[in-house]
Amino acid sequence: MTTDSARKPRVLIVDDEEGIRSQIKWALSSLYDVLLAGDANTALEIIKSDRPDVATFDIALSSVGEDTHGMDLLVDALGVNPGMKIIMVTGNEDKQTAINAIRAGAYDYFQKPVDLDELKIIIKRALYVKQLESENKELQSKLSQGDSFQEIIGASDPMRRVFKKIGTIASSDYTVLVTGESGTGKELVAKALHARSQRQGKPFITINCGAIPDTLLEAELFGHEKGAFTDAIAQKKGKFESADHGTLFLDEIGELSLLLQVKLLRFLQDQTIERIGGNVPIKLDVRIIAATNKNLMDEVGLKAFRDDLYYRLSVITIELPPLRDRADDVVLLANYFLERFSAANNRAACTFDRKSIARMHSYEWPGNVRELENRIKRAVILAEGRVIKPSDMGFESDEPSARKPLAVVREEVEREYIMDVLRQHDWNVSRAASDLSVSRTTLYDLLEKYGIKRQ
Ligand SMILES: Nc1ncnc2c1ncn2[C@@H]1O[C@H](COP(=O)(O)OP(=O)(O)OP(=O)(O)O)[C@@H](O)[C@H]1O
Ligand SMILES: [Mg+2]
Structure with a gap:
């Protein structure tokens, strides 16, 4: 199913109850290669050596002498084999535990008692998703056979949609607008589009519209004739001409000035440019891919970006989701x-x-x-x-997001409050108890509970 299509998919069942293991094995063995483990360590060994496609983990798994349980095994297993689909089997735990498992990377969960038909469906679906992911990897490796561009890694639903879109539009000559927050891979996608197009092997020219002052940018993009301005001691070709027959990647397109937006629009309309100081239109064959981390629609609203250019650029958009x-x-x-x-x-x-x-x-x-x-x-x-x-x-060693349980916070606050009141009453327990509206006995119990002694 994954790498070797001849073999049966491998399913690992991890449960400390022997009865459940053999029941599941009996139900699944005609369909799958079923592997069994009764504890976390054995499970991890099997995951390393046999690379199962799917696994079910008992969330309440106990392991003698260690505090390992199903959730820890989940995290360890994903570290060893991130592609494996893990289904958590829950008992009477609340739903939150199952949701936490999904957050930690589990594929799905289902509740005991095990309904074998339901389990079969969940496993079948998990295998299907896994198969899609490996097809997706194949597509990626095909993509990377282009020129020197890196693999785009991703197996999440949103990235799968991105790959699909790349696959369908790469060979066309449409203008593409790639959007997404900084660092989401916009440039990588632009290179992938080029590498999969008929323009592959021809120039892929990048220019960052936000990094160069406007006057220089104009000359960079369109070139200039000799004597066009003081420093123009010789004729110079711009990036448009360098990209002829290839792709011009306009990064940070949202930074382009209104003047240059007009010039770009003109190119998109009739595929010609003019060098600065020149009056001969030059016909070019260049595919434009633009990228931005701004919301261009907002810029249009602010009149900082021309709407006609926006509509030309955004015929096809690829939106990269934040990580x-x-x-x-x-x-x-x-x-x-x-x-x-x-x-x-x-x-x-x-x-x-x-x-x-x-x-x-x-x-x-x-x-x-x-x-x-x-x-x-x-x-x-x-x-x-x-x-x-x-x-x-570069992370602090302990999870800053790990919150203290409410009960702990309550007790901390209660202890502090009692101490305060006692101090106010000079450690007179009767007066403090009356101020707190509790009996003296209750207050003595609390003092003992919190180990509060006169200071
Ligand atoms: N899906 C991915 N797989 C592998 N590497 C990735 C992926 N996405 C991004 N990268 C890597 O992350 C880095 C940032 O990607 P890239 O430069 O394409 O982002 P960007 O969206 O253009 O960012 P910015 O808006 O800051 O220019 C690069 O080194 C790139 O190779
Ligand atoms: Mg970039």
């Missing part, structure tokens, strides 16, 4: 960068510890994939052993 909306991709990307940077630094392959994986899942990634890439680059250099800890990636 925080691609939970499925985080660990996949992390492992990809880890492999790349380990190899580049001649370091033995590292792995992430459980806290790092959990941290990556809960983090918001304001700098998107670029931030992830940078954090992992740093971690590969800083990690002391072969295991990457949150601090190696």
Whole structure:
């Protein structure tokens, strides 16, 4: 189903009840290659050696002598094999536990007692999703057979839609507008579009419209004739001409001045440009791909961007989702960068510890994939052993998002409050009790509970 289509899909069942294991094995073995594990360590061994496609984990899994349970196993397993689809089996736990499991990367969950027909459907669907993902990988590797552009990694639903769109529009000559927050991969997508088009092998020219002052940008884009302005000591071709027969990637298009917007519009209308100081139109064959992290529609509203240019540019748009909306991709990307940077630094392959994986899942990634890439680059250099800890990636070691349980906070507040009142009454218990509207006995109980002694 995955790499070797001849073999039966592999399904791993992890449950500490032998009865449940054999019941499930009996039900599934005609369809799948069923592997069984009764504890977390055995499960991890099997995941490493047999690379199952799908696994079911008992969420309440106990492991003798250790505090490992199903949730920890989930995080460990995704670290070892991020592509595996994991289905959590819950007992009487509340739904929140199951939802937390999904947040941590589980594919789905279902409740005990096990309904075998339901389980069969869930597994079948998980395998289908896994198959789509591997087809998607194939598409990516086809994409990367173009020129020197990197793989675009992603298995989340939103990225799958992006790949599909790239596949359908790459070979056309349409103008494409790529949008998305900074670091989401806009330039990577622009290169992928070029590499899959008939223009592959021809120039791919990039220009960042936000990085160059307007007057220089005009000359950069359109070139100039000799003597067009003081510094124009010779004729110069611009980026448009350099991109002839290829693709011109206009990055940060939202920064383009209104004057240059007019010139770009003219090119989009009749495929001609004029050099500065020249009056001969030059006909060119250039495909335009533009990118922006602004909302161009807003710019149009503010009259900072021409609406007619906007409509020409946005015939086809590819919207790259922020990384925080691609939970499925985080660990996949992390492992990809880890492999790349380990190899580049001649370091033995590292792995992430459980806290790092959990941290990556809960983090918001304001700098998107670029931030992830940078954090992992740093971690590969800083990690002391072969295991990457949150601090190696520049995270505080403990999850700042981990909240104190309400009960703990209540007790802390209660203790502080009692101390305050006691101090006010000079540690006179009767007066403090009356002020707090509790009996003396109750207050004595509380003093004992909180270990409060006169200070
Ligand atoms: N899906 C992805 N797979 C692999 N690498 C990625 C992916 N998305 C982004 N990257 C990497 O992250 C970095 C940032 O990507 P890119 O430069 O394409 O982002 P961008 O959207 O153009 O950002 P900006 O708006 O800041 O220019 C690059 O090094 C790129 O290779
Ligand atoms: Mg960019």
